[in-house]
Amino acid sequence: MSSLTSAKVLAPIGTAGKLFAFGLDVARGLFKRPFQLREFLQQAWFIASVTIVPTALVAIPFGAVIALQVGGLIKQFGAQSFTGSAAVLAVVREAGPIATSLLIAGAGGSAIAADLGARKIREELDAMMVLGIDPIQRLVVPRVLATMLVAVFLNGLVSVVGVAGGYFFNVVLQDGTPGAYLASFTALAQLPDLWQGMAKALVFGLIAAIVACYKGMNAAGGPKGVGDAVNEAVVITFMLLFVVNFVMSAIYFQLVPPKTG
Amino acid sequence: MGVEIKVDGLTKSFGKQLIWGDVSLTIPAGEICVMLGPSGTGKSVFLKTLIGLLKPDRGSIVIEGLDIANCSEKELYEVRKLFGVLFQDGAMFGSMTLYDNVAFPLREHTKKSESEIRDIVMEKMELVGLIGAETKLPGEISGGMRKRAGLARALVLDPEIVLFDEPDSGLDPVRTAFLNQLIVDLNAQIDATFLIVTHDINTARTVPDNIGLLYHKHLAMFGPREMLLSSEEPVVRQFLNAQRVGPIGMSEEKDADELAAEQGQELPPLPPIPLQIEPSNGIARRSQRPPGDWCLEHGVVPPSGSFDQNMSMSTGV
Numbered sequence: 005m006s007s008l009t010s011a012k013v014l015a016p017i018g019t020a021g022k023l024f025a026f027g028l029d030v031a032r033g034l035f036k037r038p039f040q041l042r043e044f045l046q047q048a049w050f051i052a053s054v055t056i057v058p059t060a061l062v063a064i065p066f067g068a069v070i071a072l073q074v075g076g077l078i079k080q081f082g083a084q085s086f087t088g089s090a091a092v093l094a095v096v097r098e099a100g101p102i103a104t105s106l107l108i109a110g111a112g113g114s115a116i117a118a119d120l121g122a123r124k125i126r127e128e129l130d131a132m133m134v135l136g137i138d139p140i141q142r143l144v145v146p147r148v149l150a151t152m153l154v155a156v157f158l159n160g161l162v163s164v165v166g167v168a169g170g171y172f173f174n175v176v177l178q179d180g181t182p183g184a185y186l187a188s189f190t191a192l193a194q195l196p197d198l199w200q201g202m203a204k205a206l207v208f209g210l211i212a213a214i215v216a217c218y219k220g221m222n223a224a225g226g227p228k229g230v231g232d233a234v235n236e237a238v239v240i241t242f243m244l245l246f247v248v249n250f251v252m253s254a255i256y257f258q259l260v261p262p263k264t265g
Numbered sequence: 266m267g268v269e270i271k272v273d274g275l276t277k278s279f280g281k282q283l284i285w286g287d288v289s290l291t292i293p294a295g296e297i298c299v300m301l302g303p304s305g306t307g308k309s310v311f312l313k314t315l316i317g318l319l320k321p322d323r324g325s326i327v328i329e330g331l332d333i334a335n336c337s338e339k340e341l342y343e344v345r346k347l348f349g350v351l352f353q354d355g356a357m358f359g360s361m362t363l364y365d366n367v368a369f370p371l372r373e374h375t376k377k378s379e380s381e382i383r384d385i386v387m388e389k390m391e392l393v394g395l396i397g398a399e400t401k402l403p404g405e406i407s408g409g410m411r412k413r414a415g416l417a418r419a420l421v422l423d424p425e426i427v428l429f430d431e432p433d434s435g436l437d438p439v440r441t442a443f444l445n446q447l448i449v450d451l452n453a454q455i456d457a458t459f460l461i462v463t464h465d466i467n468t469a470r471t472v473p474d475n476i477g478l479l480y481h482k483h484l485a486m487f488g489p490r491e492m493l494l495s496s497e498e499p500v501v502r503q504f505l506n507a508q509r510v511g512p513i514g515m516s517e518e519k520d521a522d523e524l525a526a527e528q529g530q531e532l533p534p535l536p537p538i539p540l541q542i543e544p545s546n547g548i549a550r551r552s553q554r555p556p557g558d559w560c561l562e563h564g565v566v567p568p569s570g571s572f573d574q575n576m577s578m579s580t581g582v
Contacts, residue, residue: 123359131356131415134316135370135422136345 026218030148033141040146048150051112055158059107063162066103067169070094075178087178088185089192091170096197097256100162101204102249108155108209109241113216116147117237120220121230129221139221148213155209156202163201196260204252208245215241267295267458268329268347268425270315275324275334277307277314283482284310288324290477290487296552297452297459299469301504302479303513308462309353311479312430315460316348317341328426346374349424349457353431355415357403363390364399367418374422389417393447408435412444420451427451429461433468441465445472445542453544456551466507470494471542474552478504480513491559494538495567506536537570 074090120143123129129139174180219237223229270292277284284307292298302308313319315326317333325332331344357366367386371377377385390396393413403411412432419427432448433441445468452459463469469476476494477487478501485500486493493501503511510527514520540556543549556572559565 126354126359127352127356128358130313130318131350131352131358131418133318133342134345134348134350135373135418136342137373138342 023215023218027214029140030144030214030217033138033145034149036138036141036145040142043143044146044150047147048153051108051115051150051154052157054111054115055107055154056161058111059103059158059161060165062103062107063099063165064169066099066162067091067095067166068173070099070166071170071173071178075174075180079178084180085184086188086191087174087180088171088188089190091174091185092167092189092193093197095166095170096163096193096201098249098253099166100159100201101208102245103162103166104155104158104205105208105212105245105249106242107158108151109212109216109238109245112151112154113212113241114234114238116151116213116216117220117223117234118230120144120217121223121233124221124223125226125230144217144221147217148210151213152206152209155205155212159201159205163198192263194260194263196256200252200256200260204249207248207252211244211248212241215244267456269294270426270458270460271325271327272315273325273327275314275321275326277310277319277321285479285482285484288479288484290484292458292460293475293552294458295452295456296474297448297461297472298475298477299473300460300462300477300479301464301469303504304464306479306481308464308479309430312350312428312460312462315428316345316350346422347425349419349422349427351412351415351419351427351429351432353434354408355403355411357411357414357418359403362400362402363395363406363414366403366414367421370418370422385421386417389421392420392451393417409437409440412436416447420455423455424457426458426460429459429463431463431465432461433463433465441468446545448472449542449550450544450546452552453546453548453550466505469505471539474541474554476505480504489554489559490541491538491557491565491567492563495535495560495565497535502532502535506533508533535568537568538572540572540574 071087071091074094075084075087078084078087078090120129123143129143132139132142171182171185174185175182216237219233219240220230223233225232272291273289275288276286278286288311300308300311310319314321314334317336321334324334326334328344328347331340333341333344336344357363358369361369364386367389368382371382371385375382386399387396390399393416395410395413395417398406398410398414403414406414412435416432429448432444436444448459448461449472451457459473461468461472470490473490475488476490478485478493480500486496486498493505496502496505499511500513502508503513510532512524514523538556538560541553543553557567560567560571
């Protein structure tokens, strides 16, 4: 009985360990030749095509909400001229990577998990291994790299669209001046903000793709298993991404001192 | 030429549940073997263990001097090039056309030019009767066609060992008969070692040189076809003749009460042993033995009417 309980308690640790081991396998597969360029390009295109429009549509209200919230607050302090920098900070540092990660996990990750899960239960992955081809090298590595690449691009998209959305709401709806919005850009924001946003997007893409591939490749129990795998992949990715986002932000603040305007 | 597979003391369990234990057998090079067993006795697990997709708990599987139960991943990927495997549903890659599916192993493993690949692919497609369906996607064709396409892909690298996972499941009797003939013809042609996992009695009675029976977590018997077909062993006899009387029940094993109730029930006589399917060109396979050879050699009297040319294919009921 006690061993049964302890087995249940320790099960999540085992799963975490397996996920980590899978990540290491992928890292090893990265250096195996030949590199699957075709698969990589196809996947990058596929992931981009399922994420670009939703990301843009999420980014506009995201930027607008930040502009509304921060704009209202700053007005009470009488520091309207800083609205622009506040929006940039919020969008580029946090909203960009977070919105990117949500879309990458929700649209890209679920598609990857469903695809690999369906291949797993149709025994395609077994067939591939039997044909002497490592599915990690052949299928997973290109997907992971493609997701990372697309995540970085999406992050840029969210930043641009978010800042533009913020500009629109600040200038058109809140009677801010365009000059003040743009001028305050550089007051608090700095170049490393952009780098850390991209670094975050890269790591988020990596995590989302690895979790999705792991869950998809371990789907079991028929069509329902694929559904479960997709569901678990998205939930686990979300949880991981928010934790990692917090850790990376904390590290960033330690490494890069905030600019004093 | 075919390669011998030597399995020794193989044991596999999932968690605490034993699938089968201590399975030892030698699959002779170039011969056709059938692995039989009631549903859920781990026949497919056995097949997957043979190709190293599942690791056994104990025991060894030796192919060309390499123990694939305990070797490195790299060696495993190398030795798998000897194998061709036909999966239950064909396991075709859903995103590729049949042509690309069959060409896939060639493109991955050989440096052949596209025109050479085309020749080989078309030859294999013709062999399984799929000419004209090259541009179809696996989702657009019937299960039987998918199976045949899977067979074409399994054969494309000229394997030394071909494994079939239930080639006859989901096929109508006519197609099953054609497929069985195709299996025998293929064996005559490429001389590879064949292992067929099935629970179709007709296939088991007429196709193989050797039969194995997995039952109740162990290998009940493995040996030449005529040995099992003339065997009085209750499990073997019941299964190979598809009877209700015997130790096998609806759920794996009958309990003591059910067995007691069957006490004294007259067992129907063993049905005659059918002739083995011969290659369609009439030239005997290398591993083929004349009908009745084993029985004669071991002093076993086959059931009356055995090896009759005009015997009906039905099993005794």
